[in-house]
Amino acid sequence: MKGNWITLLGNGDLNVPDDPVIGFIEGDGIGPDIWVAARMVLDAAVEKSFGGRRKIFWRELLAGEKAFEANGVWVPQETLDLLRKCMIAIKGPMTTPVGEGIRSLNVMLRQLLDLYACVRPVRYFAGVPSPVKHPERVNMVVFRENTEDLYAGIEWASGSMEARRFAAILKEEFGVDVPLESAFGVKPMSRRGSQRLVRRAIQYALARKLPSVTFVHKGNIMKFTEGAFRKWGYELASEEFGDVTVTEWEVMEKHGGRAPSGRVVIKDRIADSMFQQALLRPEEYHVLATPNLNGDYLSDALAAQVGGLGMAPGANIGDSCAVFEATHGSAPKYAGMDKVNPGSLILSGVMMLEHMGWDEAGKLITRALERTIADKVVTYDLARQMEGASEVKCSEFAGAIVDRM
Numbered sequence: 001m002k003g004n005w006i007t008l009l010g011n012g013d014l015n016v017p018d019d020p021v022i023g024f025i026e027g028d029g030i031g032p033d034i035w036v037a038a039r040m041v042l043d044a045a046v047e048k049s050f051g052g053r054r055k056i057f058w059r060e061l062l063a064g065e066k067a068f069e070a071n072g073v074w075v076p077q078e079t080l081d082l083l084r085k086c087m088i089a090i091k092g093p094m095t096t097p098v099g100e101g102i103r104s105l106n107v108m109l110r111q112l113l114d115l116y117a118c119v120r121p122v123r124y125f126a127g128v129p130s131p132v133k134h135p136e137r138v139n140m141v142v143f144r145e146n147t148e149d150l151y152a153g154i155e156w157a158s159g160s161m162e163a164r165r166f167a168a169i170l171k172e173e174f175g176v177d178v179p180l181e182s183a184f185g186v187k188p189m190s191r192r193g194s195q196r197l198v199r200r201a202i203q204y205a206l207a208r209k210l211p212s213v214t215f216v217h218k219g220n221i222m223k224f225t226e227g228a229f230r231k232w233g234y235e236l237a238s239e240e241f242g243d244v245t246v247t248e249w250e251v252m253e254k255h256g257g258r259a260p261s262g263r264v265v266i267k268d269r270i271a272d273s274m275f276q277q278a279l280l281r282p283e284e285y286h287v288l289a290t291p292n293l294n295g296d297y298l299s300d301a302l303a304a305q306v307g308g309l310g311m312a313p314g315a316n317i318g319d320s321c322a323v324f325e326a327t328h329g330s331a332p333k334y335a336g337m338d339k340v341n342p343g344s345l346i347l348s349g350v351m352m353l354e355h356m357g358w359d360e361a362g363k364l365i366t367r368a369l370e371r372t373i374a375d376k377v378v379t380y381d382l383a384r385q386m387e388g389a390s391e392v393k394c395s396e397f398a399g400a401i402v403d404r405m
Protein backbone atom coordinates (compact mmCIF):
# COMPACT_ATOMS: atom_id res chain seq x y z
CA MET A 1 0.00 0.00 0.00
CA LYS A 2 1.16 3.51 -0.74
CA GLY A 3 1.11 6.18 1.95
CA ASN A 4 1.37 5.91 5.72
CA TRP A 5 -1.25 5.79 8.44
CA ILE A 6 -1.90 8.72 10.72
CA THR A 7 -1.23 7.79 14.35
CA LEU A 8 -2.08 9.20 17.75
CA LEU A 9 0.62 10.60 20.02
CA GLY A 10 0.62 9.93 23.76
CA ASN A 11 -0.86 13.37 24.50
CA GLY A 12 -3.81 12.73 22.17
CA ASP A 13 -2.45 14.87 19.30
CA LEU A 14 -2.37 13.52 15.75
CA ASN A 15 0.88 12.46 14.16
CA VAL A 16 0.29 13.15 10.46
CA PRO A 17 2.95 11.84 8.05
CA ASP A 18 3.70 13.75 4.83
CA ASP A 19 1.97 10.97 2.85
CA PRO A 20 -1.11 10.17 4.97
CA VAL A 21 -3.75 7.63 3.96
CA ILE A 22 -7.09 9.40 4.19
CA GLY A 23 -10.44 7.71 3.71
CA PHE A 24 -13.17 8.96 1.45
CA ILE A 25 -16.79 7.93 1.12
CA GLU A 26 -18.18 9.15 -2.18
CA GLY A 27 -21.76 9.25 -0.97
CA ASP A 28 -24.99 8.83 -2.92
CA GLY A 29 -26.89 11.02 -5.38
CA ILE A 30 -24.76 14.10 -6.08
CA GLY A 31 -22.00 12.64 -3.84
CA PRO A 32 -19.76 11.37 -6.70
CA ASP A 33 -20.05 14.73 -8.57
CA ILE A 34 -19.07 16.88 -5.62
CA TRP A 35 -16.41 14.41 -4.49
CA VAL A 36 -14.60 14.53 -7.86
CA ALA A 37 -14.65 18.33 -7.67
CA ALA A 38 -13.52 18.50 -4.04
CA ARG A 39 -10.71 16.00 -4.57
CA MET A 40 -9.40 18.02 -7.51
CA VAL A 41 -9.27 21.16 -5.34
CA LEU A 42 -7.75 19.42 -2.30
CA ASP A 43 -5.02 17.68 -4.29
CA ALA A 44 -4.13 20.87 -6.16
CA ALA A 45 -3.93 22.89 -2.94
CA VAL A 46 -1.64 20.35 -1.25
CA GLU A 47 0.57 20.17 -4.35
CA LYS A 48 0.79 23.96 -4.68
CA SER A 49 1.34 24.57 -0.96
CA PHE A 50 3.96 21.92 -0.32
CA GLY A 51 5.48 21.45 -3.79
CA GLY A 52 5.37 17.66 -3.79
CA ARG A 53 6.75 17.30 -0.24
CA ARG A 54 3.30 16.31 0.96
CA LYS A 55 0.60 14.26 -0.74
CA ILE A 56 -2.64 12.64 0.38
CA PHE A 57 -3.15 8.96 -0.46
CA TRP A 58 -6.91 8.56 -0.81
CA ARG A 59 -8.46 5.27 0.22
CA GLU A 60 -12.03 4.61 -0.84
CA LEU A 61 -14.37 3.34 1.88
CA LEU A 62 -17.67 1.86 0.81
CA ALA A 63 -20.87 3.01 2.49
CA GLY A 64 -24.44 3.78 1.49
CA GLU A 65 -25.87 2.67 -1.87
CA LYS A 66 -22.49 1.69 -3.35
CA ALA A 67 -21.83 -0.64 -0.41
CA PHE A 68 -25.35 -2.05 -0.51
CA GLU A 69 -25.09 -2.81 -4.23
CA ALA A 70 -21.69 -4.47 -3.75
CA ASN A 71 -22.47 -6.66 -0.77
CA GLY A 72 -25.94 -6.00 0.62
CA VAL A 73 -24.77 -4.01 3.66
CA TRP A 74 -25.19 -0.24 4.04
CA VAL A 75 -22.20 0.31 6.34
CA PRO A 76 -19.81 -2.69 6.10
CA GLN A 77 -17.66 -3.64 9.07
CA GLU A 78 -14.56 -3.19 6.86
CA THR A 79 -15.49 0.47 6.38
CA LEU A 80 -15.79 1.03 10.12
CA ASP A 81 -12.45 -0.73 10.72
CA LEU A 82 -10.74 1.36 8.02
CA LEU A 83 -12.28 4.58 9.31
CA ARG A 84 -10.79 3.82 12.72
CA LYS A 85 -7.45 3.01 11.09
CA CYS A 86 -7.38 6.12 8.86
CA MET A 87 -8.55 8.36 11.74
CA ILE A 88 -9.52 11.00 9.17
CA ALA A 89 -12.06 10.67 6.39
CA ILE A 90 -14.18 12.89 4.19
CA LYS A 91 -17.59 11.94 2.93
CA GLY A 92 -20.27 13.02 0.53
CA PRO A 93 -23.93 12.94 1.57
CA MET A 94 -25.67 9.59 1.93
CA THR A 95 -29.30 8.92 1.14
CA THR A 96 -31.16 7.56 4.13
CA PRO A 97 -32.73 4.32 2.88
CA VAL A 98 -36.49 4.56 3.27
CA GLY A 99 -37.97 1.76 5.33
CA GLU A 100 -39.16 0.83 8.76
CA GLY A 101 -36.38 0.28 11.24
CA ILE A 102 -33.56 1.67 9.04
CA ARG A 103 -31.86 4.56 10.78
CA SER A 104 -29.91 7.36 9.15
CA LEU A 105 -26.50 6.06 8.04
CA ASN A 106 -24.97 9.36 9.09
CA VAL A 107 -26.34 9.09 12.61
CA MET A 108 -25.19 5.46 12.67
CA LEU A 109 -21.61 6.42 11.73
CA ARG A 110 -21.51 9.17 14.35
CA GLN A 111 -22.66 6.80 17.07
CA LEU A 112 -20.53 3.79 16.09
CA LEU A 113 -17.35 5.90 15.94
CA ASP A 114 -18.37 8.07 18.92
CA LEU A 115 -17.92 11.26 16.88
CA TYR A 116 -19.32 13.37 19.67
CA ALA A 117 -18.64 16.88 18.38
CA CYS A 118 -20.41 18.18 15.29
CA VAL A 119 -18.41 21.23 14.23
CA ARG A 120 -19.95 23.69 11.78
CA PRO A 121 -18.11 26.95 10.97
CA VAL A 122 -20.39 29.59 9.48
CA ARG A 123 -18.94 32.56 7.67
CA TYR A 124 -19.90 34.75 4.76
CA PHE A 125 -18.29 34.73 1.31
CA ALA A 126 -18.58 38.17 -0.31
CA GLY A 127 -21.01 38.07 -3.21
CA VAL A 128 -23.10 35.11 -2.08
CA PRO A 129 -26.80 36.08 -2.03
CA SER A 130 -28.11 36.31 1.54
CA PRO A 131 -31.49 37.17 3.08
CA VAL A 132 -30.01 39.57 5.67
CA LYS A 133 -28.49 43.05 5.38
CA HIS A 134 -25.14 42.27 6.95
CA PRO A 135 -24.25 38.62 6.43
CA GLU A 136 -20.55 39.53 6.74
CA ARG A 137 -21.05 40.05 10.49
CA VAL A 138 -21.60 36.32 10.96
CA ASN A 139 -18.43 34.40 11.73
CA MET A 140 -19.16 31.65 14.21
CA VAL A 141 -18.29 28.03 14.79
CA VAL A 142 -21.02 25.84 16.22
CA PHE A 143 -19.97 22.89 18.40
CA ARG A 144 -23.03 20.68 18.63
CA GLU A 145 -23.11 17.65 20.93
CA ASN A 146 -23.68 14.69 18.67
CA THR A 147 -24.54 11.63 20.75
CA GLU A 148 -27.02 12.55 23.49
CA ASP A 149 -30.16 14.59 24.04
CA LEU A 150 -33.43 13.85 22.25
CA TYR A 151 -31.38 12.36 19.39
CA ALA A 152 -30.41 9.34 21.47
CA GLY A 153 -33.31 7.55 19.79
CA ILE A 154 -35.15 6.60 22.97
CA GLU A 155 -38.81 7.16 22.18
CA TRP A 156 -42.07 5.31 22.32
CA ALA A 157 -45.13 5.72 20.14
CA SER A 158 -48.47 6.76 21.54
CA GLY A 159 -50.44 3.70 22.62
CA SER A 160 -47.43 1.34 22.53
CA MET A 161 -46.88 -1.07 25.36
CA GLU A 162 -43.69 0.81 26.34
CA ALA A 163 -45.41 4.21 26.40
CA ARG A 164 -48.25 2.87 28.54
CA ARG A 165 -45.82 1.24 30.92
CA PHE A 166 -43.78 4.45 31.12
CA ALA A 167 -46.94 6.46 31.88
CA ALA A 168 -47.83 3.97 34.60
CA ILE A 169 -44.37 4.29 36.19
CA LEU A 170 -44.63 8.08 36.12
CA LYS A 171 -47.98 7.92 37.90
CA GLU A 172 -47.29 5.12 40.35
CA GLU A 173 -43.73 5.93 41.32
CA PHE A 174 -43.47 9.69 40.83
CA GLY A 175 -47.07 10.87 41.18
CA VAL A 176 -46.91 12.52 37.75
CA ASP A 177 -50.03 12.53 35.58
CA VAL A 178 -49.70 12.77 31.80
CA PRO A 179 -52.46 12.61 29.21
CA LEU A 180 -53.52 9.09 28.41
CA GLU A 181 -51.94 7.72 25.24
CA SER A 182 -49.03 10.18 25.36
CA ALA A 183 -45.97 9.43 23.27
CA PHE A 184 -42.59 9.80 24.98
CA GLY A 185 -39.08 10.83 24.00
CA VAL A 186 -36.26 10.62 26.54
CA LYS A 187 -33.60 13.32 26.78
CA PRO A 188 -30.46 11.86 28.35
CA MET A 189 -27.63 14.33 28.95
CA SER A 190 -24.54 13.47 30.97
CA ARG A 191 -21.78 15.47 32.60
CA ARG A 192 -19.17 13.53 30.61
CA GLY A 193 -21.00 13.99 27.30
CA SER A 194 -21.52 17.71 27.87
CA GLN A 195 -18.05 18.43 29.18
CA ARG A 196 -16.11 16.68 26.44
CA LEU A 197 -17.99 18.81 23.90
CA VAL A 198 -17.36 22.02 25.85
CA ARG A 199 -13.68 21.08 26.26
CA ARG A 200 -13.29 20.84 22.48
CA ALA A 201 -15.04 24.15 21.95
CA ILE A 202 -12.78 25.96 24.42
CA GLN A 203 -9.64 24.30 23.01
CA TYR A 204 -10.71 25.43 19.54
CA ALA A 205 -11.20 29.04 20.68
CA LEU A 206 -7.84 29.04 22.44
CA ALA A 207 -5.96 27.53 19.49
CA ARG A 208 -7.39 30.14 17.13
CA LYS A 209 -7.27 33.04 19.59
CA LEU A 210 -11.03 33.62 19.33
CA PRO A 211 -12.55 36.00 21.90
CA SER A 212 -15.48 34.00 23.28
CA VAL A 213 -17.27 30.69 23.79
CA THR A 214 -21.03 30.82 24.40
CA PHE A 215 -23.06 27.95 25.89
CA VAL A 216 -26.46 27.87 24.19
CA HIS A 217 -29.07 26.07 26.30
CA LYS A 218 -32.69 26.06 27.36
CA GLY A 219 -31.86 25.73 31.03
CA ASN A 220 -34.55 28.14 32.20
CA ILE A 221 -37.13 25.49 31.32
CA MET A 222 -35.24 22.17 31.26
CA LYS A 223 -33.24 22.72 34.42
CA PHE A 224 -31.70 19.31 34.94
CA THR A 225 -30.66 18.65 31.34
CA GLU A 226 -30.05 21.94 29.51
CA GLY A 227 -29.49 23.78 32.80
CA ALA A 228 -26.95 21.15 33.79
CA PHE A 229 -25.20 21.54 30.43
CA ARG A 230 -24.65 25.21 31.31
CA LYS A 231 -23.50 24.41 34.85
CA TRP A 232 -21.15 21.61 33.74
CA GLY A 233 -19.80 23.90 31.04
CA TYR A 234 -18.86 26.66 33.50
CA GLU A 235 -17.41 24.07 35.90
CA LEU A 236 -15.20 22.62 33.19
CA ALA A 237 -14.07 26.07 32.03
CA SER A 238 -13.02 26.99 35.54
CA GLU A 239 -11.45 23.64 36.47
CA GLU A 240 -9.48 22.98 33.27
CA PHE A 241 -9.06 26.42 31.71
CA GLY A 242 -9.31 28.74 34.73
CA ASP A 243 -6.08 30.58 33.88
CA VAL A 244 -6.97 31.26 30.24
CA THR A 245 -10.70 31.98 30.44
CA VAL A 246 -12.87 34.53 32.20
CA THR A 247 -16.64 34.55 32.57
CA GLU A 248 -18.77 37.33 31.15
CA TRP A 249 -19.93 38.06 34.69
CA GLU A 250 -16.31 38.50 35.86
CA VAL A 251 -15.59 40.80 32.93
CA MET A 252 -18.42 43.08 34.05
CA GLU A 253 -17.90 42.87 37.80
CA LYS A 254 -14.12 42.70 38.10
CA HIS A 255 -12.61 44.02 34.90
CA GLY A 256 -14.71 47.10 34.15
CA GLY A 257 -16.34 45.55 31.10
CA ARG A 258 -13.12 44.72 29.23
CA ALA A 259 -11.86 41.14 29.04
CA PRO A 260 -8.23 40.75 30.19
CA SER A 261 -6.08 40.19 27.12
CA GLY A 262 -5.39 36.61 26.09
CA ARG A 263 -8.44 35.24 27.91
CA VAL A 264 -11.42 33.61 26.24
CA VAL A 265 -14.70 35.00 27.59
CA ILE A 266 -17.15 32.26 28.63
CA LYS A 267 -20.80 33.25 28.44
CA ASP A 268 -24.17 31.60 27.99
CA ARG A 269 -27.41 32.41 26.25
CA ILE A 270 -30.83 30.84 26.33
CA ALA A 271 -31.48 29.22 22.96
CA ASP A 272 -34.40 31.41 21.87
CA SER A 273 -32.45 34.54 22.76
CA MET A 274 -29.46 33.21 20.82
CA PHE A 275 -31.55 33.05 17.63
CA GLN A 276 -32.32 36.75 18.09
CA GLN A 277 -28.72 37.58 18.90
CA ALA A 278 -27.55 35.74 15.79
CA LEU A 279 -29.64 38.13 13.71
CA LEU A 280 -29.18 41.32 15.73
CA ARG A 281 -25.61 41.18 17.13
CA PRO A 282 -23.82 38.29 15.41
CA GLU A 283 -20.40 39.97 15.73
CA GLU A 284 -20.47 39.36 19.51
CA TYR A 285 -20.35 35.57 19.09
CA HIS A 286 -17.44 33.39 18.00
CA VAL A 287 -17.70 29.79 19.23
CA LEU A 288 -21.05 28.33 20.32
CA ALA A 289 -21.21 25.12 22.38
CA THR A 290 -24.62 23.56 22.57
CA PRO A 291 -26.61 20.37 23.14
CA ASN A 292 -27.71 18.32 20.16
CA LEU A 293 -31.17 19.66 19.31
CA ASN A 294 -30.37 23.37 19.76
CA GLY A 295 -27.24 22.86 17.66
CA ASP A 296 -29.17 21.25 14.85
CA TYR A 297 -31.55 24.19 14.51
CA LEU A 298 -28.95 26.84 15.13
CA SER A 299 -26.39 25.64 12.60
CA ASP A 300 -28.94 25.51 9.76
CA ALA A 301 -30.35 28.92 10.70
CA LEU A 302 -26.88 30.46 10.73
CA ALA A 303 -26.02 28.80 7.43
CA ALA A 304 -29.16 30.29 5.89
CA GLN A 305 -28.12 33.74 7.15
CA VAL A 306 -24.91 33.59 5.10
CA GLY A 307 -26.45 32.11 1.97
CA GLY A 308 -27.51 28.52 2.54
CA LEU A 309 -26.35 24.97 2.96
CA GLY A 310 -24.57 24.75 -0.40
CA MET A 311 -21.57 26.53 1.15
CA ALA A 312 -21.76 25.22 4.73
CA PRO A 313 -19.05 22.76 5.78
CA GLY A 314 -19.12 20.36 8.70
CA ALA A 315 -17.15 17.80 10.64
CA ASN A 316 -17.96 15.09 13.13
CA ILE A 317 -15.09 14.68 15.51
CA GLY A 318 -14.31 12.19 18.28
CA ASP A 319 -11.23 11.62 20.41
CA SER A 320 -9.45 9.65 17.70
CA CYS A 321 -11.59 9.76 14.53
CA ALA A 322 -12.85 12.69 12.50
CA VAL A 323 -15.21 12.58 9.52
CA PHE A 324 -15.57 15.73 7.42
CA GLU A 325 -18.77 16.02 5.40
CA ALA A 326 -21.02 18.15 3.26
CA THR A 327 -23.90 19.39 5.39
CA HIS A 328 -26.56 19.10 2.70
CA GLY A 329 -28.19 15.86 1.55
CA SER A 330 -27.73 13.73 -1.56
CA ALA A 331 -30.17 15.75 -3.74
CA PRO A 332 -30.99 12.67 -5.86
CA LYS A 333 -32.71 14.65 -8.63
CA TYR A 334 -29.39 16.27 -9.58
CA ALA A 335 -27.32 13.06 -9.40
CA GLY A 336 -24.78 12.64 -12.21
CA MET A 337 -25.59 16.00 -13.83
CA ASP A 338 -22.30 17.69 -12.83
CA LYS A 339 -24.44 20.64 -11.80
CA VAL A 340 -24.57 21.24 -8.05
CA ASN A 341 -22.38 23.36 -5.82
CA PRO A 342 -19.40 21.43 -4.39
CA GLY A 343 -18.64 24.34 -1.96
CA SER A 344 -19.83 22.56 1.16
CA LEU A 345 -17.61 19.51 0.58
CA ILE A 346 -14.64 21.65 -0.52
CA LEU A 347 -14.88 23.75 2.65
CA SER A 348 -15.23 20.57 4.71
CA GLY A 349 -11.95 19.60 3.07
CA VAL A 350 -10.46 22.89 4.28
CA MET A 351 -11.51 21.96 7.83
CA MET A 352 -9.87 18.58 7.29
CA LEU A 353 -6.58 20.18 6.20
CA GLU A 354 -6.67 22.41 9.30
CA HIS A 355 -7.35 19.37 11.49
CA MET A 356 -4.23 17.76 9.95
CA GLY A 357 -2.18 20.88 10.64
CA TRP A 358 -1.84 21.58 6.89
CA ASP A 359 -3.26 25.10 7.29
CA GLU A 360 -1.36 26.60 4.32
CA ALA A 361 -3.27 24.38 1.90
CA GLY A 362 -6.56 25.22 3.60
CA LYS A 363 -5.89 28.96 3.35
CA LEU A 364 -4.99 28.62 -0.31
CA ILE A 365 -8.36 27.03 -1.05
CA THR A 366 -10.32 29.57 1.01
CA ARG A 367 -8.68 32.52 -0.76
CA ALA A 368 -9.17 30.98 -4.20
CA LEU A 369 -12.81 30.21 -3.42
CA GLU A 370 -13.34 33.81 -2.27
CA ARG A 371 -11.89 35.05 -5.57
CA THR A 372 -13.97 32.66 -7.66
CA ILE A 373 -17.20 33.86 -6.05
CA ALA A 374 -16.11 37.51 -6.21
CA ASP A 375 -15.57 36.93 -9.96
CA LYS A 376 -19.17 35.64 -10.06
CA VAL A 377 -18.12 32.27 -11.43
CA VAL A 378 -20.64 30.05 -9.64
CA THR A 379 -22.90 27.00 -9.94
CA TYR A 380 -26.62 27.25 -10.77
CA ASP A 381 -27.84 27.63 -7.19
CA LEU A 382 -25.90 30.88 -6.70
CA ALA A 383 -25.97 32.02 -10.34
CA ARG A 384 -29.76 32.27 -10.37
CA GLN A 385 -29.64 34.74 -7.49
CA MET A 386 -26.62 36.81 -8.62
CA GLU A 387 -26.76 39.51 -11.22
CA GLY A 388 -24.22 39.10 -14.02
CA ALA A 389 -23.00 35.70 -12.86
CA SER A 390 -21.37 33.12 -15.15
CA GLU A 391 -22.99 29.78 -14.42
CA VAL A 392 -20.56 26.87 -14.48
CA LYS A 393 -20.82 23.15 -13.87
CA CYS A 394 -19.76 21.52 -10.62
CA SER A 395 -16.42 20.36 -12.07
CA GLU A 396 -15.83 23.72 -13.79
CA PHE A 397 -16.35 25.51 -10.49
CA ALA A 398 -13.62 23.33 -8.98
CA GLY A 399 -11.40 24.10 -11.99
CA ALA A 400 -12.02 27.82 -11.53
CA ILE A 401 -10.91 27.58 -7.90
CA VAL A 402 -7.74 25.71 -8.86
CA ASP A 403 -7.00 28.37 -11.52
CA ARG A 404 -7.15 31.04 -8.82
CA MET A 405 -4.77 29.37 -6.37
Ligand code: NAD
Pocket residue numbers: 092093094095096097106310325326327328329330331332333340341342343344381
Ligand atom coordinates in the same frame (compact mmCIF):
# COMPACT_ATOMS: atom_id res chain seq x y z
P1 NAD B 1 -30.91 17.74 0.04
O1 NAD B 1 -29.99 18.62 0.80
O2 NAD B 1 -30.31 16.52 -0.52
O3 NAD B 1 -31.55 18.52 -1.15
C1 NAD B 1 -32.55 19.50 -1.05
C2 NAD B 1 -32.38 20.50 -2.19
O4 NAD B 1 -31.31 21.37 -1.85
C3 NAD B 1 -31.98 19.89 -3.52
O5 NAD B 1 -33.06 19.47 -4.28
C4 NAD B 1 -31.24 21.05 -4.16
O6 NAD B 1 -32.17 21.94 -4.72
C5 NAD B 1 -30.58 21.72 -3.00
N1 NAD B 1 -29.17 21.31 -2.82
C6 NAD B 1 -28.67 20.41 -1.94
N2 NAD B 1 -27.35 20.33 -2.05
C7 NAD B 1 -26.98 21.20 -3.01
C8 NAD B 1 -25.73 21.58 -3.58
N3 NAD B 1 -24.58 21.04 -3.18
N4 NAD B 1 -25.73 22.49 -4.57
C9 NAD B 1 -26.86 23.05 -4.98
N5 NAD B 1 -28.07 22.75 -4.50
C10 NAD B 1 -28.15 21.82 -3.50
O7 NAD B 1 -32.09 17.36 1.05
P2 NAD B 1 -33.23 16.24 0.92
O8 NAD B 1 -33.79 16.24 -0.46
O9 NAD B 1 -34.10 16.49 2.08
O10 NAD B 1 -32.49 14.86 1.21
C11 NAD B 1 -32.08 13.94 0.19
C12 NAD B 1 -31.43 12.74 0.87
O11 NAD B 1 -30.22 13.16 1.55
C13 NAD B 1 -32.29 12.06 1.94
O12 NAD B 1 -32.17 10.66 1.82
C14 NAD B 1 -31.66 12.54 3.24
O13 NAD B 1 -31.85 11.59 4.27
C15 NAD B 1 -30.21 12.65 2.87
N6 NAD B 1 -29.44 13.58 3.72
C16 NAD B 1 -28.16 13.23 3.98
C17 NAD B 1 -27.36 14.07 4.72
C18 NAD B 1 -25.93 13.66 4.99
O14 NAD B 1 -25.44 12.74 4.39
N7 NAD B 1 -25.23 14.32 5.91
C19 NAD B 1 -27.85 15.30 5.18
C20 NAD B 1 -29.16 15.65 4.86
C21 NAD B 1 -29.95 14.78 4.12
